[in-house]
Amino acid sequence: MTTGRLSDGPSCEMDKLIVQIVGKKYSDQQQVLLLDSDGARIYPPKSEALERELFSSTLKVWDHIEGTHLHLQIATLEGEPIRLPLLSATKVTPRQADEQFNQIVPVLPFVALPGSKTVDDLGTPVLTRAGYVYVFYQQKLWRELEIQVSEAGNTYHDIDVARYRQQDGFIAGERKATGVALEDIWLPALWNNRPVQTLQLCFSEIQLSAARLERLEKDTACRDQRCTSPDLSGSKKRFTDLYKGKPDGKAMLDAFSGFDAKNPVAQALIAPIKATRLNLQYNAFPV
Known part of the structure; x- marks a missing residue:
């Protein structure tokens, strides 16, 4: 009689919190943090690299603790890192064989380069040119990134949105990027086995004014018209x-x-x- 694995499915684990970061060979300039209720304590995860054809990823695994919440931390050139809320109510997440219940996807923003021969040409997807990417999450401006273009390629630089907020909107004037140069942009795709429905993105060649950002936050119809809501979830299948x-x-x-x-x-x-x-x-x- 021999013993071994009973199936090819995921192994049994008790009370774990698992976040899947799609892709491989990423830096630590963007990190997912698990914090206690007041944000003072950071719980370190275990990392598991999964190398698979078409769909590699890294799993961040914690023992689940009630009352914890997830943040995205972004390294900066000056001052403290930028911390952005991801998920306020974490839950136990059973391990899956392919797509996990919680998923972060590093993305490169593309725009359509319109064709010139026919109006029916939907355009060729190309990397965005120099400008700004705006990410709205849960009806609020969550990230603002400046796109810088050089011979080496595109890099993405976060602006600390919280620094420019005031009670009734945003401080007028230029908002300076302080985030380090990133090769991609981490965005939430799945929480608790459900697609993130409140993520919206738009691109602008110039930095949007404080008044424009305030309008986009407060006016759902205006934001829906200006932004797109792509399905970012990924799996091998x-x-x-x-x-x-x-x-x-x-x-x-x-x-x-x-x-x-x-x-x-x-x-x-x-x-x-x-x-x-x-x-x-x-x-x-x-x-």
Whole structure:
């Protein structure tokens, strides 16, 4: 008689809190912290690297403690690190074989470069140019990042939003970036096995004014019109199935550039290509 693993599923654990950070080879300039109720104590996690085709990640694992909450900490060039609230009510999270109940996704913001040959061209996704990325979370401005472009590539620099807040909105004038140069932007995708529904993003070539930010925070309809709410969740199954058998980038470019709106056959052929292109717009995709 031999003994061994009874299944290929996740092992049994008691009362753990697990946060999955998608991707690999990231720095410690962005960190997920577990804090006690008053924020004075930091509980260190155990880290587990998972190397898998298409979907590698790192798990941060703690013993679950009632009353704790999660923050995102960002290193700065001066002063204290920036700390941003992530989750105020942590729960025990059973380990999963693929996508975990709590998930942070490092992203690179893309914008659509419009085509010039036809109005039906939905545009080619390209990295955002120099400007600012605004992240609204739970109806509040959560992160403001300056995008700096150099020959080495794009870097993202946090502005300490809390420093510029006042009772009725934001302090007028320029807001200075103090965060270190980041190669990606960490964003929450899943909490307690549910997609984060309150995450909204927008891009601007110039820094938005204090009055504009106040309007976006207070006016839900205005924010919904200005921002996008992509599904950032990721898993091996999702990344495998979402684009399996779908047109690739070259096929999309060829189809849009040569599309004839008056040709019914062309209209039928381009429908699945448009669907794939919209998947790129409203979902995270691996790069």
